[in-house]
Amino acid sequence: MKVDEIVVNSSSHSYRIMIGNGIRSQISTFVTKAYSSIFIVTDEHIADLYLSDIQSGLTHEYVYTSILPAGEKTKCIEYYYQLQTEAIKYGLDRNSLIIALGGGVIGDLAGFVASTFMRGIDYIQVPTTILAHDSSVGGKVAINHRLGKNLIGSFYPPQAVIYDVETLQSLSEQEIRSGYAELIKEALISDELTFRAMLKTDLTSLSAEELQEHLRMGIKVKASIVEADEKESGIRKFLNLGHTLGHALEAELGYGSLTHGEAVAIGLLFSFHISESILSTHLPYDQLHEWFKKNNFPLIIQTEDIQSLMMKMKKDKKNVSKMIQMVLLQDIGEPTLRTVTDKDMERHLNSFIGKLVTK
Amino acid sequence: MKVDEIVVNSSSHSYRIMIGNGIRSQISTFVTKAYSSIFIVTDEHIADLYLSDIQSGLTHEYVYTSILPAGEKTKCIEYYYQLQTEAIKYGLDRNSLIIALGGGVIGDLAGFVASTFMRGIDYIQVPTTILAHDSSVGGKVAINHRLGKNLIGSFYPPQAVIYDVETLQSLSEQEIRSGYAELIKEALISDELTFRAMLKTDLTSLSAEELQEHLRMGIKVKASIVEADEKESGIRKFLNLGHTLGHALEAELGYGSLTHGEAVAIGLLFSFHISESILSTHLPYDQLHEWFKKNNFPLIIQTEDIQSLMMKMKKDKKNVSKMIQMVLLQDIGEPTLRTVTDKDMERHLNSFIGKLVTK
Numbered sequence: 129m130k131v132d133e134i135v136v137n138s139s140s141h142s143y144r145i146m147i148g149n150g151i152r153s154q155i156s157t158f159v160t161k162a163y164s165s166i167f168i169v170t171d172e173h174i175a176d177l178y179l180s181d182i183q184s185g186l187t188h189e190y191v192y193t194s195i196l197p198a199g200e201k202t203k204c205i206e207y208y209y210q211l212q213t214e215a216i217k218y219g220l221d222r223n224s225l226i227i228a229l230g231g232g233v234i235g236d237l238a239g240f241v242a243s244t245f246m247r248g249i250d251y252i253q254v255p256t257t258i259l260a261h262d263s264s265v266g267g268k269v270a271i272n273h274r275l276g277k278n279l280i281g282s283f284y285p286p287q288a289v290i291y292d293v294e295t296l297q298s299l300s301e302q303e304i305r306s307g308y309a310e311l312i313k314e315a316l317i318s319d320e321l322t323f324r325a326m327l328k329t330d331l332t333s334l335s336a337e338e339l340q341e342h343l344r345m346g347i348k349v350k351a352s353i354v355e356a357d358e359k360e361s362g363i364r365k366f367l368n369l370g371h372t373l374g375h376a377l378e379a380e381l382g383y384g385s386l387t388h389g390e391a392v393a394i395g396l397l398f399s400f401h402i403s404e405s406i407l408s409t410h411l412p413y414d415q416l417h418e419w420f421k422k423n424n425f426p427l428i429i430q431t432e433d434i435q436s437l438m439m440k441m442k443k444d445k446k447n448v449s450k451m452i453q454m455v456l457l458q459d460i461g462e463p464t465l466r467t468v469t470d471k472d473m474e475r476h477l478n479s480f481i482g483k484l485v486t487k
Numbered sequence: 488m489k490v491d492e493i494v495v496n497s498s499s500h501s502y503r504i505m506i507g508n509g510i511r512s513q514i515s516t517f518v519t520k521a522y523s524s525i526f527i528v529t530d531e532h533i534a535d536l537y538l539s540d541i542q543s544g545l546t547h548e549y550v551y552t553s554i555l556p557a558g559e560k561t562k563c564i565e566y567y568y569q570l571q572t573e574a575i576k577y578g579l580d581r582n583s584l585i586i587a588l589g590g591g592v593i594g595d596l597a598g599f600v601a602s603t604f605m606r607g608i609d610y611i612q613v614p615t616t617i618l619a620h621d622s623s624v625g626g627k628v629a630i631n632h633r634l635g636k637n638l639i640g641s642f643y644p645p646q647a648v649i650y651d652v653e654t655l656q657s658l659s660e661q662e663i664r665s666g667y668a669e670l671i672k673e674a675l676i677s678d679e680l681t682f683r684a685m686l687k688t689d690l691t692s693l694s695a696e697e698l699q700e701h702l703r704m705g706i707k708v709k710a711s712i713v714e715a716d717e718k719e720s721g722i723r724k725f726l727n728l729g730h731t732l733g734h735a736l737e738a739e740l741g742y743g744s745l746t747h748g749e750a751v752a753i754g755l756l757f758s759f760h761i762s763e764s765i766l767s768t769h770l771p772y773d774q775l776h777e778w779f780k781k782n783n784f785p786l787i788i789q790t791e792d793i794q795s796l797m798m799k800m801k802k803d804k805k806n807v808s809k810m811i812q813m814v815l816l817q818d819i820g821e822p823t824l825r826t827v828t829d830k831d832m833e834r835h836l837n838s839f840i841g842k843l844v845t846k
Contacts, residue, residue, distance in 0.1 A: 273572070282602070
């Protein structure tokens with residue numbers, strides 16, 4: 129299988145995304161700068177599986193490692209500060225490199241540490257989940273605040289993304305689902321044909337070739353949008369399709385009890401629901417619902433507390449002047465931004481929850 | 488008295504520095520963008536003196552305030568997180584503005600919050616100390632780590648700096664001294680004539696005109712350097728003249744027991760001492776020492792623990808590959824960077840401490 133290369137032009141520098149099978153052990157060929165030291169940040173699950181491959185692939189004299197608990201709860205101010213402390217104690221300097229080895233949690237956390245350690249040092253993303261194809265590209269790094277997801281962070285692009293699809297073989301069914309929700313989202317932003325092709329995918333019998341192809345598609349959609357709008361002042365907001373409700377659900381249920389992608393899947397259906405109502409467009413709601421269901425996505429909103437959900441949606445970073453702003457679809461491939469009043473939002477949420485239950 | 492205007496061109500935008508007498512009450516004329524809300528961050532001392540002037544000068548609907556304890560200890564992760572929490576609770580969004588009203592501690596802390604709240608919102612510096620002429624210009628924002636000063640931060644330029652020299656009338660003798668150490672540093676980086684003129688200043692009988700002139704000089708030196716090297720990869724490091732030992736002294740004695748400028752004054756003398764030794768240049772060590780002494784700078788190093796000081800100097804962000812890098816002077820107006828081995832540094836420190844005691 130070949131190695132795919134996608135170049136992303138950020139405002140400060142260009143960086144390469146390499147996608148291939150088994151490329152984690154050749155990491156030195158991608159880390160060309162003479163770094164004074166390297167600090168690998170990973171979690172306990174990934175450390176067991178792939179840490180030694182990365183370590184043995186590096187030829188640098190000073191290589192340090194921090195192994196954190198797995199899970200969304202790690203993306204918090206406490207571990208952020210702990211990593212800063214370790215970086216100082218290991219003697220990292222401005223010419224050091226951080227390698228984020230893991231899923232989106234590790235990528236976001238280690239990337240945010242890199243963006244603020246000594247006012248910013250280099251870092252490389254080595255994603256090990258499908259979901260992380262989204263978070264590892266585009267330079268959005270962050271930690272969660274207890275009042276909302278990703279509320280503290282930076283725009284800080286990596287020096288490279290090394291994507292070894294072989295590491296995706298160890299993913300659970302739930303993690304595959306979670307990643308595919310974002311891939312579906314990117315297909316919806318892209319065009320009808322891509323979306324229809326994605327709906328043919330059976331997640332229980334996914335080939336490595338299929339996966340690499342879907343990742344390339346998702347990353348290309350993402351890369352072209354972040355190149356056009358790095359700081360999310362315009363079209364980058366489209367990538368939040370499905371995320372307004374998605375993030376609120378994650379926060380409401382406690383991060384981790386629903387995966388990010390599972391929450392986004394519900395959010396995508398909600399964006400269909402509300403788009404049909406507000407923009408009078410006809411979208412393949414039933415087909416998307418069917419595909420999610422067939423692939424075992426949990427499609428219920430386990431809360432009675434609409435007001436609490438709404439409060440959380442209002443904390444979304446896209447909002448302006450305390451009104452909820454949502455990404456909707458005029459058609460597949462045609463995302464658009466709309467402000468929704470509290471009263472309308474409550475009505476849409478109630479009818480949506482009803483619709484989910486009866487399907 | 489006229490209002491001075493200096494424009495600084497950063498990589499992301501240009502911003503104005505306004506210096507004038509009583510301009511704090513006209514703040515609305517400088518805050519032209521239609522911000523959705525404004526969050527003023529200040530400390531308890533400054534709040535008593537100037538907060539109401541700022542509040543009454545703003546015509547915006549949503550203006551919130553956070554009043555923090557005064558002092559360097561506030562520049563820590565705990566208050567950083569508290570401000571994030573308040574910003575979320577007040578419903579700040581990406582179109583909100585933070586106003587940092589206070590000295591360098593407030594400017595650095597509130598600026599770092601602005602740089603990372605929802606991945607970055609606008610902020611304005613309203614410095615109320617002489618020392619803050621340095622920190623408010625150039626976009627370096629940070630908090631302290633318990634293992635070292637300013638180790639966590641960003642490069643994130645403000646939208647404007649509003650410098651009301653009238654607010655400097657309430658400064659203590661110690662705060663005036665602290666600010667003038669940085670002004671002396673800028674004169675040393677600039678040229679011999681400026682430096683000689685500064686040595687004629689008597690801090691006990693400072694006129695408002697003199698002060699405004701000195702601030703303009705210091706800010707111009709600073710602005711021209713940060714324009715040429717925003718991210719401190721080259722000449723911006725020159726601004727750290729006197730700071731390698733200065734920061735270590737502050738950390739060693741506990742932030743706050745020696746003011747930043749008082750520590751920098753000792754650091755400047757040390758840079759003279761070590762420059763004369765390593766570069767064989769002749770610098771007016773005695774005149775500078777005399778001026779500091781006449782103006783009541785505390786010129787002793789209150790520690791016997793050279794090893795601990797050295798450890799702290801090695802944590803400096805300018806260091807590469809675990810060696811101490813220092814800014815030295817080939818001559819006044821000619822700063823240069825040199826790496827100093829541990830052995831040499833220990834020798835220089837010992838002879839310098841001896842020299843300080845005997846003068």
